[in-house]
Amino acid sequence: MEVLRLQNLQKSFGSVRALKSASFTLNEGEVVALLGDNGAGKSTLIKAISGVFPVDRGDIYVRGQKVSIRSTRDAMDLGIETIHQDTSLAPDLSIARNLFLGREPVNLKWLGVFAPLDLAQLRDAASALLKRVGISKKLDADALVSTLSGGERQSIAISRAMQFAAKVIILDEPTNNLGVEETHGVLRFVKEVRDAGHSVLLITHNIHHVFQVADRIIVMRRGEIVAEQTVADTDLLTVESIITGADMSALLKETRAK
Amino acid sequence: MMEIDVRRAGGGRHPGVWFDAVMTIAAEEEMPRAKRRSSLIRSPQFSSLVILIVLLAVFAIADANFLSPLNISNMMAFLPELGIIALGMTLLLTAGEFDLSVGAVFGLAPVVVMLLVQNGGVDIGVALLAGLLLCIAIGAINGLIVTKIGISSFLVTLSMLLVVRGAALYITQGFPLKSWDQPGFFVTLLAGSFSIGTFRFYTSLWWFIGLSLLAIYVLRYAKLGNWISAIGSNRNAAVARGVPADAVKIWLFILTSVLAGLAGMISAFRISAASPVAGTGYELEVIAMVVVGGTALTGGRGTILGTIVGALILRSIRNGIVLIGVPGLAYNIFVGVIILAMLILHALLQKNAARS
Ligand SMILES: Nc1ncnc2c1ncn2[C@@H]1O[C@H](COP(=O)(O)OP(=O)(O)OP(=O)(O)O)[C@@H](O)[C@H]1O
Ligand SMILES: [Mg+2]
Numbered sequence: 001m002e003v004l005r006l007q008n009l010q011k012s013f014g015s016v017r018a019l020k021s022a023s024f025t026l027n028e029g030e031v032v033a034l035l036g037d038n039g040a041g042k043s044t045l046i047k048a049i050s051g052v053f054p055v056d057r058g059d060i061y062v063r064g065q066k067v068s069i070r071s072t073r074d075a076m077d078l079g080i081e082t083i084h085q086d087t088s089l090a091p092d093l094s095i096a097r098n099l100f101l102g103r104e105p106v107n108l109k110w111l112g113v114f115a116p117l118d119l120a121q122l123r124d125a126a127s128a129l130l131k132r133v134g135i136s137k138k139l140d141a142d143a144l145v146s147t148l149s150g151g152e153r154q155s156i157a158i159s160r161a162m163q164f165a166a167k168v169i170i171l172d173e174p175t176n177n178l179g180v181e182e183t184h185g186v187l188r189f190v191k192e193v194r195d196a197g198h199s200v201l202l203i204t205h206n207i208h209h210v211f212q213v214a215d216r217i218i219v220m221r222r223g224e225i226v227a228e229q230t231v232a233d234t235d236l237l238t239v240e241s242i243i244t245g246a247d248m249s250a251l252l253k254e255t256r257a258k
Numbered sequence: 259m260m261e262i263d264v265r266r267a268g269g270g271r272h273p274g275v276w277f278d279a280v281m282t283i284a285a286e287e288e289m290p291r292a293k294r295r296s297s298l299i300r301s302p303q304f305s306s307l308v309i310l311i312v313l314l315a316v317f318a319i320a321d322a323n324f325l326s327p328l329n330i331s332n333m334m335a336f337l338p339e340l341g342i343i344a345l346g347m348t349l350l351l352t353a354g355e356f357d358l359s360v361g362a363v364f365g366l367a368p369v370v371v372m373l374l375v376q377n378g379g380v381d382i383g384v385a386l387l388a389g390l391l392l393c394i395a396i397g398a399i400n401g402l403i404v405t406k407i408g409i410s411s412f413l414v415t416l417s418m419l420l421v422v423r424g425a426a427l428y429i430t431q432g433f434p435l436k437s438w439d440q441p442g443f444f445v446t447l448l449a450g451s452f453s454i455g456t457f458r459f460y461t462s463l464w465w466f467i468g469l470s471l472l473a474i475y476v477l478r479y480a481k482l483g484n485w486i487s488a489i490g491s492n493r494n495a496a497v498a499r500g501v502p503a504d505a506v507k508i509w510l511f512i513l514t515s516v517l518a519g520l521a522g523m524i525s526a527f528r529i530s531a532a533s534p535v536a537g538t539g540y541e542l543e544v545i546a547m548v549v550v551g552g553t554a555l556t557g558g559r560g561t562i563l564g565t566i567v568g569a570l571i572l573r574s575i576r577n578g579i580v581l582i583g584v585p586g587l588a589y590n591i592f593v594g595v596i597i598l599a600m601l602i603l604h605a606l607l608q609k610n611a612a613r614s
Pocket of ligand 2: 042
């Protein structure tokens with residue numbers, strides 16, 4: 001069943017046409033890998049879906065219904081959780097506070113923004129979650145994020161997406177800066193959410209990871225989607241050649257012939 | 259085993275998670291407590307407190323009158339006026355912005371109120387309401403320009419300082435106004451006084467205490483405080499989590515302006531005069547109080563307790579150096595040197611904490 005459908009999304013920054021035209025469909029319970037070289041427009045595409053900025057043109061459908069995503073809050077309310085490549089955590093806040101940022105558990109809800117945080121629940125849920133994720137050992141939920149390593153921070157951001165059990169989870173280069181164990185943790189997590197019926201949009205430069213977890217591959221080049229293939233129907237070399245735009249297999253044949 | 263049900267759509271939390279979490283914390287409770295104590299000792303507000311105690315001790319030893327009821331009453335009369343502004347400034351700095359127009363607003367608000375009453379024949383209550391609206395408007399303009407147009411708060415509020423101070427001077431033609439000196443509800447509310455034994459306190463102290471408690475609550479325990487710290491720490495991250503960063507900042511600018519106006523009114527009622535140059539230089543004194551207390555000028559880390567300690571420190575320095583006989587024209591040299599020493603100390607402690 002279709003969960004998310006993009007139709008002809010376009011986005012320019014001044015004269016830079018970061019997104020010329022992007023259309024694709026994400027189905028329930030599938031992992032789609034979004035590939036492309038630096039500057040291909042991957043982050044721009046997912047920022048549009050997650051409400052960081054509005055698109056210039058194009059439509060977004062969630063479960064067949066046309067939606068307008070005007071803010072990050074809109075996207076979250078539609079069940080789209082995103083872990084951005086560049087901005088994810090507030091370093092001066094504790095792990096627990098970061099995990100619940102924007103969705104704080106509170107007492108006396110009627111007080112609105114002045115409602116007191118349920119600190120006990122915040123801390124407990126956070127430490128339970130850290131244990132559950134298993135990609136980061138022995139992190140104190142009260143520790144400030146500024147005291148963590150880059151990889152540990154990434155783990156926290158991923159835990160956060162897990163906790164709110166979104167329909168669609170978007171990961172922008174989640175394994176960047178991660179050690180071997182943490183990377184496996186992330187890939188395991190991707191498979192787990194897929195098996196639970198969720199959809200994952202995974203952006204990565206590591207093609208090996210793609211072949212480990214993805215069902216389908218979408219390749220972008222200069223703001224356009226240039227290829228769409230199921231993983232079973234393709235191989236590493238082909239995908240690499242599509243990404244760079246050079247026909248690698250032809251190149252290979254040529255060198256072999258010499 | 260812990261089980262998070264990822265099937266629940268739209269961000270529902272699984273009650274089992276909380277239940278299991280509660281069951282597992284008992285064992286972990288001890289460790290953080292010991293840790294919390296050591297982090298308290300290393301925290302900036304703690305080192306500020308130590309400095310305050312040292313300062314008080316030095317002044318008390320140097321001059322016996324320092325801790326006399328009269329002198330303490332004196333200090334407590336001045337303290338709330340800058341302290342109230344410092345509370346708003348702390349929240350604003352924590353969100354990563356600051357406001358240089360507070361001293362000017364401190365001067366303008368009472369001047370406008372008194373002009374309305376004396377020249378316009380307006381009822382004092384209505385005039386105070388008009389003053390309040392004026393402060394809201396000034397804060398809103400600051401906030402809107404900073405967030406929507408994206409100019410740094412330094413430049414916006416520096417310009418606002420000139421506009422507001424200029425307005426105060428122009429509408430009074432530079433002359434101080436006699437303030438409202440007829441006793442009544444509003445004067446008692448803002449500048450009434452009461453005695454406890456030989457100590458004489460102003461009601462403004464209650465305002466300061468009440469507002470301090472509110473500010474502590476908001477920054478440390480309320481959802482809003484979480485947002486304020488997150489915005490100052492990493493604005494994009496906060497926005498990506500659906501935090502309305504611009505709205506929060508605009509309201510904080512409004513709050514700071516309103517508190518500056520309130521402090522101005524309190525001061526004008528206390529001395530029964532409204533001067534167009536009142537509050538000159540207060541913006542820097544207030545920012546000094548806040549950063550001396552341990553709030554980061556770069557945003558993200560704010561402490562109201564620290565600010566209260568910072569306000570006490572600056573107040574007792576100003577008071578103490580007079581008593582121990584530092585020549586009047588040399589005050590600022592001492593104040594500046596002490597502030598600098600405190601900031602250096604904070605920076606060193608911060609470095610130490612980061613290393614360990
Ligand atoms: N806020 C912005 N303002 C101006 N140009 C931008 C902005 N964001 C992205 N761009 C431009 O849009 C193009 C696509 O950028 P984008 O971040 O989407 O690439 P990407 O595919 O995510 O690359 P990477 O793999 O390096 O993360 C780039 O040319 C980039 O310079
Ligand atoms: Mg990117």
